[in-house]
Amino acid sequence: MTNPNLSNGNATFSHKEWWVERWLELLDSYRFKKRLERARIYAREGKILSIEFKKAKVFAKVQGSDINPYQVSLSLVPFTDEDWHYIIESLAEKAIFSAELLAGKMPENIEEVFIKNGLSVFPFTLSDINACCSCPDKANPCKHIGAVYYQLAEYFSEDPFTIFKLRGRTKEQILDALRQLRLQKLNQQKVLKLTKNKNSLTEITETSNHQAEEFKTLDLTKFWQYKGGLDSSLIVIVPPSDDQTVLNILGRITLTYEEARIAQQYLQQVYKNISQYAVMEALNRKI
Structure with missing residues (x-):
């Protein structure tokens, strides 16, 4: 699906969100600064005609010097279903993660969840990003790919879940999984409580039945007899x-x-x- 929230030429890319800065740090580590500057200009001037997410991959059209726009694709290595299972379980352990993500914020210590499971939500270097462009420039990233990098920073600023989409899960999938897991835990707690109450009721019933049986066998003619020794x-x-x-x-x-x-x-x-x-x-x- 194509996202219409593209830069209209007024983007400054001066973000304060830490997760956006982490993404832009990758670009700043690139040694060809002039190429990055041209990429930033492309993004500011609205050269990116469209960006479309297909599963965990990004497809973009960037208008360059040619009449026809260049085709850019970009992706990260998606996490496996098993990886996401453990990630969701770790996220569900702290409700603050779900609350902040729903509020459009990326929890500052959320990276610990991924590190705990041997993963990293952000790529370590530009080489960890699979990107290609149909332009004749052999360098990677070219200015068209770089422009898409900067535009994605805008997306991340508006919706932190976009980062997770590159790792194979949409916002809806993550939140649904969190709700289901939390509902499952609530049901387990209810079952545990009901079982505990049932056991307590059974114990009370057994005690009452035992006392009733003792009363039935009680010989009232010997009620006042005491065979034990007195202190x-x-x-x-x-x-x-x-x-x-x-x-x-x-x-x-x-x-x-x-x-x-x-x-x-x-x-x-x-x-x-x-x-x-x-x-x-x-x-x-x-x-």
């Missing part, structure tokens, strides 16, 4: 607050005085022994 440190046994015993509460024994006295003494001794035995039994001690 003696938790038991405090004190004598009655007065001298009254069960014998005193029961009152006088209906016998003769002497018989009642003898019986009372005997029962008091028995009561004393039983009380002592009860205390020792409570403390789990042998008499």
